[in-house]
């Protein structure tokens with residue numbers, strides 16, 4: 001059983017939804033970023049998504065674009081993202097880590113080399129925005145073969161005829177993007193999301209986490225009430241961008257996770 | 264480089280949208296259904312005589328096609344070698360080849376019932392062409408343009424506004440063409456119902472590279488017929504400039520299976536193709552990667568981060584190139600070279616002085632290579648360069664580079 005499967009099974013037994021956080025590796029700098037990531041489990045985070053910075057994040061809004069630019073300006077590379085995961089794993093062997101980003105830095109490192117290094121560093125899953133099921137032989141299949149979960153995005157444009165393709169070769173959970181749009185934009189209401197979560201859950205048999213546009217403890221609780229998990233990224237990153245210290249960023253994260261877990 | 268020569272260079276892409284390893288559909292899940300829809304609609308239109316009849320009518324009466332194939336006599340004499348012809352796509356309505364493709368995509372958008380058109384633009388020529396055709400059909404038009412380009416291509420920004428388009432200056436990333444394309448994709452992901460993304464070159468996810476090529480191939484088809492009529496045979500040499508590669512693909516494609524025709528694409532060498540990377544020559548100075556929906560040669564650093572191209576021409580400074588060019592490069596069918604900003608500027612003046620034609624800075628790159636190549640070729644070598652745009656938009660840039668004030 002992968003760390004991700006174990007985590008969702010444990011949460012299900014407790015009757016809780018998962019709280020999934022997204023931060024950009026290396027934002028605003030390597031040391032601060034590592035300190036934040038190390039503090040996430042104690043703040044109640046169940047699954048950590050760690051952004052791999054890229055110059056051209058086509059599906060991201062300004063908050064995550066700028067986070068990537070800050071990380072790159074601070075000398076972040078894909079190799080250092082893996083180094084960060086390795087450091088995190090020194091004291092935490094249970095919290096799943098998912099790397100999220102775009103394909104080119106991975107392709108540039110070499111798929112085989114990346115997959116082996118990621119597994120070795122303690123990565124559990126991958127979300128690669130610009131690799132739809134049509135391109136599965138690029139990274140999804142090699143990642144699966146190495147024992148990494150390849151987590152798929154499903155969106156409002158993923159109709160019932162496409163869902164089987166989205167369900168194929170995937171594992172861990174499905175990330176349902178609640179709106180057509182970029183990260184950090186407006187969110188959909190829980191009422192609108194609920195039937196979509198059911199639809200995706202039925203078609204894939206996997207837990208469904210919902211993200212994009214969730215910014216407040218209230219929204220976090222609402223979404224957690226209708227899905228298997230809730231993902232928050234831009235709202236946390238905006239606090240980092242504003243220069244808040246690590247303790248205050250983590251306090252905000254705690255308010256989000258408590259809301260989600262209380263739902 | 265090639266160990267197996269295919270029977271034809273004109274059968275690509277395959278059903279996955281690939282030319283060899285290049286091309287593909289590297290887009291987010293939100294966009295995937297949209298590009299599948301577009302592909303289905305294009306496949307239908309392609310074999311519909313009604314679609315092409317409408318295109319032909321607009322090409323003839325609105326754009327002014329066929330564009331002349333002009334024997335550049337004084338230039339030929341000056342260079343003292345190959346017999347130089349110019350394919351005069353700069354005479355098209357809106358002043359460049361871009362409108363050939365825009366018409367096709369807008370007719371397709373109409374067939375799909377899309378009412379809102381978005382486009383990216385660098386030099387502004389594709390933006391102007393899109394704004395023009397949208398005005399012609401009463402469609403809403405939004406053009407994304409890097410803030411840096413908005414500054415250096417002011418006349419085109421004003422033209423787009425006159426034509427009723429909304430120009431959105433893009434400040435994200437490095438604020439040039441690649442960022443404009445990112446922003447257009449972000450808009451498309453957000454407005455999936457009513458919006459058609461009209462891409463300006465042979466890049467992007469499948470089916471764009473093939474579709475844009477097909478629309479631009481009118482350039483090569485006309486050239487073929489015109490040369491047969493003028494000279495009774497095919498040309499010996501073709502030369503075209505490459506930003507994303509649409510004017511070049513349009514000229515080249517109908518000739519790819521004629522091995523006797525030598526084909527040369529000219530990339531923007533900026534300040535020189537070396538490790539300072541101050542150029543936009545993706546094939547000469549880049550390596551394969553994935554950006555904007557396709558795999559192709561890209562300017563990138565060791566970590567796979569995309570680098571900014573540089574060229575004096577705002578239409579050429581794209582860090583990628585259409586995937587079909589990458590394949591033709593690796594197959595060895597087309598030669599790719601680069602020329603520098605300074606060489607392009609000299610060619611710009613050469614065309615003004617010898618032919619009374621003020622070229623855009625983009626085809627000035629093609630001409631700069633012609634100026635090097637033609638003297639080495641015999642008199643009977645029939646050379647066609649694609650004069651794909653006129654230089655009105657560039658006079659401020661050129662004045663500045665030459666140290667004059669307008």
Ligand SMILES: Cc1ncc(COP(=O)(O)O)c(C=O)c1O
Pocket residue numbers: 359360385386387388389463464465504505506507508509510511577578579623625626651652653
């Ligand atoms: C006149 C002209 N030529 C060439 C280009 C480059 O595009 P492509 O390589 O797709 O023809 C542009 C782009 O703006 C242009 O305006």
